[in-house]
Amino acid sequence: MGMITKKNILILLSIVATFAVVQVLRTMNILTNFHEITLALICINIILAVSLNLITGFTGQFSLGHAGFMSIGAYTCALILLKYPTMWGFLAGIIAGGIASALVGIIIGLPTLRLKGDYLAIATLGMAEIIRVIFLNIEITGGAAGLASIPRIANWFWMFFFAVISVVFINNFIKSSPGRACISIREDEIAAESMGINSTKYKVMSFAIGAFFAGIGGGLYASYFFFLKPNLFGFLKSIDMLVIVVLGGLGSLTGSVVAAVLLTLLTTFLQQFTAVRMILYALLLVVIMIFRPKGIMGTSEITDLLGRIGRGKGRVE
Amino acid sequence: MALLSIEKLTKSFGGLTAVSNVDILIDKGELIGLIGPNGAGKTTVFNLITGVYAPSYGTIELEVDGKLVSLAKKKPYRVTKLGIARTFQNIRLFKDLSVLDNVRIAMHQRVGYGMPAALTHFGRYFSEEKRLVAEAEALLDVFKLTEKKDELAKNLPYGEQRHLEIVRAMATKPRLLLLDEPAAGMNPNETAALTAMIAKLRHDYDLTILLIEHDMSLVMKICERIYVLDYGVVISEGAPDKIRSDSRVIEAYLGEDVSAPQDGEA
């Protein structure tokens, strides 16, 4: 056991390879602006999906408020960037956005995470709406008109970098003792408490970590698309994220990544068929859920498959 | 000083008094039986001790480092941290997780790394995880479950699920172990094997055990003292021989087939 296993090296190589391929295509001018925007959106959706999966898929807390966390990160990062339009301003903005979002997650999580199932879903939905209405009404965020000309420092490299960081950190967390504590709450909260797990603490922790990365996703969005308005972060945005997570598989990070790529491509592709777009989209979701009711990946990960191909079963991580 | 002292413990659900004025004293190292007909309030006593329910009245105190600590308003995870572990009458394993994960989760409160190591897998992560697996395997060995550590808990046969519940409870390093009908649904051979296992666990791990059981062969064989509950009230208490011949106990059980328990609430 340790950091340097065949599996980890393989994963590292595929990450580097993905980046290299895109980089080569970019320098050869094969990728258009349109392609690059799609790639950026994929990265942002990956970040939002894996962070929501931590809350909903792994900890079992049904959240409909992810867009709210994203917006906090977006506005925090935008405001810092407008003041300090440098690379350091950008990085500080991203981190501050994550932290601000995590703090709100803790403040909101403490009272609401006592609720279960549908009630929690409604409470988180309400929270995201309140956040949106606040941004709509305060001056510093430009109200309904929003913020424009946010310095565009986020580029393909940063998008890719933060997407990888998010997946790696959340994956590490899930394969740690606090992560297993979160999963045990999803499995059976009473049994988890009886085994010494402080369920409130780990629910709030999962909420805060999920919110942190959603905030980072928001910050990246703000800087890449250089324009923000509160209505970008409405109810439908939260639903979009949930669809990715459910489609990929509740409890599979690989699934979230795969579904984020697929659905982002699909949405971009369907944009040409404005009229039937939503119908096709919905139809596809229904078909996938009929054939794979537990999502594309269920609860398995790419690393499980690698392990099976590699040195067989019984490997403990 | 008793390890666990329960005084005047009472719990009402609406109009129903499930547990009424119960006194129980357990010394360190004892193996105590808690018996009674269906619906007598046995599981409710466990739920009160472990903080799943708050008592309507009465006190529950645990000896911790020579001092008595009240358990009455403690949440279940705090009670577990103080050294009380339990199994459930209706098995409550983490069904979709591996056998190993079920045990490792119960060790969480003794894990020696924090959030930075959890997120980065730097620092003490690998050494601690290694220790957890070794400790978990040692416990699984006791019930010969080590071979199955990668299987999902729900795929184990029924008897092994009951065993895994005991292993999982042991993983919290309890001083007091509460077993809720551990032999339910087992055949006489399995029950005999389990009886021996419980005696061995108690000896090897220096445990105090409170045991709910309908199977009289098990109870009479290993318990030093027995409390008998009926309609929430302790109707008799003492050594197995005394209980066996107590007319009130016989009356309470009259017409009951005590060897065929039915499942109730968790």
Ligand SMILES: Nc1ncnc2c1ncn2[C@@H]1O[C@H](COP(=O)(O)OP(=O)(O)OP(=O)(O)O)[C@@H](O)[C@H]1O
């Ligand atoms: N949460 C609850 N709400 C309402 N009534 C309850 C609750 N829990 C238990 N009861 C009632 O309290 C009484 C005692 O139940 P309990 O489960 O403690 O019995 P038991 O002695 O464990 O029985 P069994 O041998 O069937 O397991 C029963 O009448 C039961 O219906």
Ligand SMILES: [Mg+2]
């Ligand atoms: Mg019971």
